[in-house]
Amino acid sequence: MDDKVKLRCPACTRIFSEVASRIRDEAQVNCRNCNKLITLTTEDPFLRRALKAAREIRAAKDAAVHAAIYSGVASAPKRETP
Ligand SMILES: [Zn+2]
Numbered sequence: 001m002d003d004k005v006k007l008r009c010p011a012c013t014r015i016f017s018e019v020a021s022r023i024r025d026e027a028q029v030n031c032r033n034c035n036k037l038i039t040l041t042t043e044d045p046f047l048r049r050a051l052k053a054a055r056e057i058r059a060a061k062d063a064a065v066h067a068a069i070y071s072g073v074a075s076a077p078k079r080e081t082p
Contacts (some may be wrong), residue, residue, distance in 0.1 A: 003061070005054045008046035011036040020061075023054035 004017040009031040016032035023029070027040045042048040 003057050005050050005057065007034065007038070007040075007050045008044075009033060009038060010044055011038070012045070018050075019055040020057035023050060025051060 003020045005020050005023050006015050007018050007023070007029065008015050010024050012031060012034040016035040017068070023040060025040065025042065028037050029040065030037055038047075040047050040051055042051060
């Protein structure tokens, strides 16, 4: 399963990938291209999309873990945010 999320650097506008577990609201990541420290904020539409994608990946992973523990009845709640 691909747990990488694409981020667009607000400084150099290049696209790079980061693992979903590191992508959270107000988290900070370094750009792979210009090395600038980026604060992940929903004010940037590209970062907001990345945050949403990361949340969905984490939810899917949680669901997979729950399914493994309670094999059979895997009715994980869907965490959909507008
Ligand atoms: Zn950059």
